[in-house]
Amino acid sequence: MFDHHRQLADSIEVLDRDQKEIFYSALNIHGHACGGMPMGFAAGMAALEALGIERERNMDTMAVMEIGNAHAAGCFADGVQFATGATFGKGVMRKDPKGKWAFKLIHKPTGRAVKVRIRNEVLDKAFAAPFITEYRIKGVNPTDIPAEVGDPAVKRPFGMKFEDMFIIEGPFDIELPKVKPCFERVTCTGCGATVAENYAHYAEGKPYCVDCTPYGS
Ligand SMILES: [Zn+2]
Numbered sequence: 001m002f003d004h005h006r007q008l009a010d011s012i013e014v015l016d017r018d019q020k021e022i023f024y025s026a027l028n029i030h031g032h033a034c035g036g037m038p039m040g041f042a043a044g045m046a047a048l049e050a051l052g053i054e055r056e057r058n059m060d061t062m063a064v065m066e067i068g069n070a071h072a073a074g075c076f077a078d079g080v081q082f083a084t085g086a087t088f089g090k091g092v093m094r095k096d097p098k099g100k101w102a103f104k105l106i107h108k109p110t111g112r113a114v115k116v117r118i119r120n121e122v123l124d125k126a127f128a129a130p131f132i133t134e135y136r137i138k139g140v141n142p143t144d145i146p147a148e149v150g151d152p153a154v155k156r157p158f159g160m161k162f163e164d165m166f167i168i169e170g171p172f173d174i175e176l177p178k179v180k181p182c183f184e185r186v187t188c189t190g191c192g193a194t195v196a197e198n199y200a201h202y203a204e205g206k207p208y209c210v211d212c213t214p215y216g217s
């Protein structure tokens with residue numbers, strides 16, 4: 001698997017050395033060759049370029065995904081996550097599920113944002129490709145799809161110009177609430193679980209987790 005992913009990443013000539021490394025990691029972490037993740041990766045690169053910022057290594061850039069649940073090509077979100085570095089675990093990727101292949105990328109220090117959406121005709125082509133019509137729609141897992149079908153799906157987004165693939169709105173200003181991360185922990189009086197203090201509920205002065213809170217959350 002890793003050798004195959006290495007070959008795939010190295011074969012994409014429009015990516016520079018660092019981007020190839022990240023895309024290689026993206027394939028490894030995502031786990032399979034598909035069309036959705038790479039499309040999200042290209043969309044993430046387009047969003048960074050439009051905002052004039054680098055890939056996020058801390059928590060300054062936030063992605064709000066409009067991808068929904070239980071529909072095709074949700075893998076798109078992983079591509080955005082890996083390309084932009086706005087990850088779920090850092091708390092800078094969240095879903096606003098609307099069933100759209102679109103997202104906002106927000107640079108918090110400047111309050112600037114862009115919105116990126118895949119063009120309809122690009123989605124039409126992706127959904128008409130054998131990857132979907134011959135395999136995914138029939139319930140075949142992506143890892144069971146032959147490389148001669150999966151690999152072209154991976155490479156396709158990198159053979160197109162960003163403007164031919166995406167509609168990019170902005171950069172525009174965006175209003176952001178000021179939130180400070182909580183470093184405090186408490187122990188739930190009910191079950192003994194450690195809970196981030198900003199998620200604790202107090203009854204008679206004692207902390208409870210959401211599951212054990214006596215009066216409901
Ligand atoms: Zn995928």
Ligand SMILES: [Zn+2]
Pocket residue numbers: 188189190191192193208209210211212213
């Ligand atoms: Zn508890």
